[in-house]
Amino acid sequence: MSSSTAVPGQSPIAETAPQSLCALEPRVPADRLVAEMVPPPRFDSVRFETYEPDPDQPSQREAVEVLSSFAAGLGGAHATGTGRRRWFGKKTAAPTGPRGVYLDGGYGVGKTHLLASLWHATPADPSLKAFGTFVELTNLVGALGFQQTVQTLGGHRLLCIDEFELDDPGDTVLVSSLLSRLVEAGVALAATSNTLPGKLGEGRFAAADFLREIQGLSAHFRPLRIDGEDYRHRGLPEAPPPYSSDQVTKAAYATAGASLDDFPALLGHLARVHPSRYGALTDGITAVCLTDVEPVRDQSTALRLVVLADRLYDREVPVLASGLPFDRLFSDEMLNGGYRKKYFRAISRLTALARDAKGLVAQ
Incomplete structure (x- = not known):
């Protein structure tokens, strides 16, 4: 039996529903924490020779x-x-x-x-x-x-x-x-x-x-x-605008290994999972699809999102989203506060991952 169903004018739709990060609560043994203290996949092949100084x-x-x-x-x-x-x-x-x-x-x-x-x-x-x-x-x-x-x-x-x-x-x-x-x-x-x-x-x-x-x-x-300057923005187009929730959902179903979550629900789930497990949370995930992205209301939630953004970036997992653009996630107060550098890093990395996700949406 075919693993997907073709729909005229659309990408093939996977027979199995995408995963939900909100349904995952990974356990990470201490020996895995030690074994994983190596450069993440994004930086596994980098060398001094591949660095391009400005x-x-x-x-x-x-x-x-x-x-x-x-x-x-x-x-x-x-x-x-x-x-x-x-x-x-x-x-x-x-x-x-x-x-x-x-x-x-x-x-x-x-x-x-x-x-x-x-x-x-x-x-x-x-x-x-x-x-x-x-x-x-x-x-x-x-x-x-x-x-x-x-x-x-x-x-x-x-x-x-x-x-x-x-x-x-x-x-x-x-x-x-x-x-x-x-x-x-x-x-x-x-x-x-x-x-x-x-x-x-x-x-x-x-x-x-x-x-x-x-x-x-x-x-x-x-x-x-x-x-x-930020090399992720050097000579590159502006970050793609958010897609519609319908586009994000269809892309999640059409992408093997993708996850699909409502953004507010995911933020709530992150509060129940220790940040040390955020990497394990994305094990096997090929793309993260989020609907209804909205401003992050409090600092604790914002800092958890920063950690998730770092782990997704390390693992080169594209992020497709509807709702608010990523550069409007954090309030002016947050961007001018003591954690501003963390928030700007998260915006930069999520923007790069949003660019990586453009190919998931049927044109």
Whole structure:
């Protein structure tokens, strides 16, 4: 029997209804969290050679050169008897400066591309390198416990942390303690963020009360500024306008492996699923179809949506939607508040995924 039914003038309609993300409540064992600390599918094949620096932004070319040297310097023995690594080839003395690099820049300048390229270029077994977002790192501590996380990551040569942000005092104390222990164990660090390390937490909580922890975090890194415009918008057309709910629904039924959800219902479901499981929530999903996209009303919901947008972008899952355009998801108050950089990143990434979804709609 045929797997689809042809309708004149329309795309074939799948016999089985699309999945609903709202019906999924994945469970993610701790060992999977550790095993998945590698660059996500979107960045699995990137390398320094595939990064295209903007000729008008010399800091982008400099970043490639600095990170290439940094990766080459991680090829020596993991650590000496004192727990300090021999960093650069023939040198035997441990450095006294920062033991990590911190890529600071706006949205879409290629920071994650460069971070993943560093992971790939570091001459070490993949089991001795870890790559994850800041959220995934804190989730790992929650799953394993602090001491077990130190033991698990302490034998690594490199820890790459994407989207480094401090959203609350608990994160500040936790991450400051964790990274200090890992540096003592000889682990090299690399991170990306839209915020300089000394400014982490600004606008989110009383950062001045945790100045010692923030300054301690900053001391681990050499900041590397990367200037430029969002490459996702460089020379590309404007984001496609939303489709009708009927178009989105038909596309969901015509696309094998697609999901179909009402946007407000999905936001409600995200509140019941821990953000550490948002990646697993999209396992096997080939496209996310959303109807009735509307403004996000509160900050907690908005931050959960940011995490989902990141996971969808990492996994290259196109997003087809009806309702409000993605650049109107967040209020002016949110876009001018302490989490504004997260919201702009989500808008940028959802816009890119909306472009990817254009081919799902029958013309």
